[in-house]
Amino acid sequence: xxxxxxxxxxxxxxxxxxxxxxxxxxxxxxxxxxxxxxxxxxxxxxxxxxxxxxxxxxxxxxxxxxxxxxxxxxxxxxxxxxxxxxxxxxxxxxxxxxxxxxxxxxxxxxxxxxxxxxxxxxxxxxxxxxxxxxxxxxxxxxxxxxxxxxxxxxxxxxxxxxxxxxxxxxxxxxxxxxxxxxxxxxxxxxxxxxxxxxxxxxxxxxxxxxxxxxxxxxxxxxxxxxxxxxxxxxxxxxxxxxxxxxxxxxxxxxxxxxxxxxxxxxxxxxxxxxxxxxxxxxxxxxxxxxxxxxxxxxxxxxxxxxxxxxxxxxxxxxxxxxxxxxxxxxxxxxxxxxxxxxxxxxxxxxxxxxxxxxxxxxxxxxxxxx
Ligand code: CMC
Numbered sequence: 001x002x003x004x005x006x007x008x009x010x011x012x013x014x015x016x017x018x019x020x021x022x023x024x025x026x027x028x029x030x031x032x033x034x035x036x037x038x039x040x041x042x043x044x045x046x047x048x049x050x051x052x053x054x055x056x057x058x059x060x061x062x063x064x065x066x067x068x069x070x071x072x073x074x075x076x077x078x079x080x081x082x083x084x085x086x087x088x089x090x091x092x093x094x095x096x097x098x099x100x101x102x103x104x105x106x107x108x109x110x111x112x113x114x115x116x117x118x119x120x121x122x123x124x125x126x127x128x129x130x131x132x133x134x135x136x137x138x139x140x141x142x143x144x145x146x147x148x149x150x151x152x153x154x155x156x157x158x159x160x161x162x163x164x165x166x167x168x169x170x171x172x173x174x175x176x177x178x179x180x181x182x183x184x185x186x187x188x189x190x191x192x193x194x195x196x197x198x199x200x201x202x203x204x205x206x207x208x209x210x211x212x213x214x215x216x217x218x219x220x221x222x223x224x225x226x227x228x229x230x231x232x233x234x235x236x237x238x239x240x241x242x243x244x245x246x247x248x249x250x251x252x253x254x255x256x257x258x259x260x261x262x263x264x265x266x267x268x269x270x271x272x273x274x275x276x277x278x279x280x281x282x283x284x285x286x287x288x289x290x291x292x293x294x295x296x297x298x299x300x301x302x303x304x305x306x307x308x309x310x311x312x313x314x315x316x317x318x319x320x321x322x323x324x325x326x327x328x329x330x331x332x333x334x335x336x337x338x339x340x341x342x343x344x345x346x347x348x349x350x351x352x353x354x355x356x357x358x359x360x361x362x363x364x365x366x367x368x369x370x
Pocket of ligand 1: 008179182212213214215217246247248249250251252253254255296299301304305306
């Protein structure tokens with residue numbers, strides 16, 4: 001059999017999964033068989049977490065029990081709090097999140113994987129908002145029992161939250177919850193294939209998500225929109241970059257060859273919020289999209305999930321530094337579901353090969369003669 005190197009492992013099948021399916025040609029994303037449009041319109045993030053972890057939608061009683069479990073975990077131990085408060089304010093929040101999760105792992109008790117998953121889903125938003133408050137020199141707030149994960153995130157960050165803001169942010173979290181074998185999920189599964197613990201595997205996932213080609217793109221999209229300033233600058237801004245072969249953030253995807261289905265849903269929210277806040281970000285984004293369609297649409301480069309999310313977060317008064325951590329917050333249930341799958345006894349350690357392309361045999365020269 002001929003062994004071939006596949007750049008970026010494109011189309012390489014590394015696992016079998018029951019968690020989600022992505023049809024990149026038709027632009028369809030389903031979590032455990034449910035279309036994301038249905039989940040975004042009708043479910044809550046908590047319900048989606050349950051679906052991903054347990055494989056089915058919860059009954060009312062099951063969802064209430066799950067929410068109660070989450071609420072009990074919405075606090076941080078002293079070592080984690082001290083670490084967050086002591087981190088330099090200039091730190092990358094993804095570094096703070098990664099290390100905080102790692103510290104939780106240091107103190108973790110022996111428990112089921114589902115219990116550890118619930119712990120992580122509950123604590124990650126608390127870590128991000130605590131550091132968000134530290135950056136803003138504000139007192140750290142405690143979660144309110146009546147609010148959802150989405151509502152509490154915005155409340156703990158900004159000190160207040162409206163019903164509309166809570167609903168829109170909840171949709172954002174649902175849309176980020178799972179996406180097949182993306183780079184961070186793959187990292188988590190590689191780690192878990194060695195049978196390391198769940199906290200180590202999630203730490204690896206957070207480290208991978210930090211990169212600008214993965215989770216870091218939405219922050220860059222917002223930077224771009226701020227640099228462009230007005231609609232009339234869009235054409236020259238984009239063309240200058242494309243000529244220099246600079247990638248436009250928020251475009252392109254390994255799987256989708258057409259517009260990401262999540263981008264359609266976020267686009268609606270971005271438009272709604274732009275109208276309310278009288279911001280021109282949505283109009284700028286739509287012009288960027290038009291020019292990109294003309295220039296690179298034929299290559300299968302279309303808006304991805306990150307293209308509209310930054311403008312939505314900006315309207316929700318979330319600092320850009322926290323955009324990638326929000327991606328992580330949304331993705332924790334997806335990562336955990338994949339870990340539950342990867343830890344199944346039948347799965348083998350992941351160990352691909354590399355084709356050696358270095359020099360053939362070399363004669364060794366002792367250091368004194370080199
Ligand atoms: N802007 C302009 N051209 C692009 C872009 C872009 N954003 N993305 C890809 N291309 C071009 C690329 O230059 C190449 O052109 P050519 O064939 O002429 O050399 C062609 O499209 C194929 O690119 P690729 O690098 O082979 O594509 P990939 O599948 O390896 O990379 C990607 C996928 C998402 C890393 C890439 O599209 C990218 O860097 N996008 C910008 C970053 C971004 O928005 N990331 C968020 C992804 S969605 C959230 C997530 O799941 O992480």
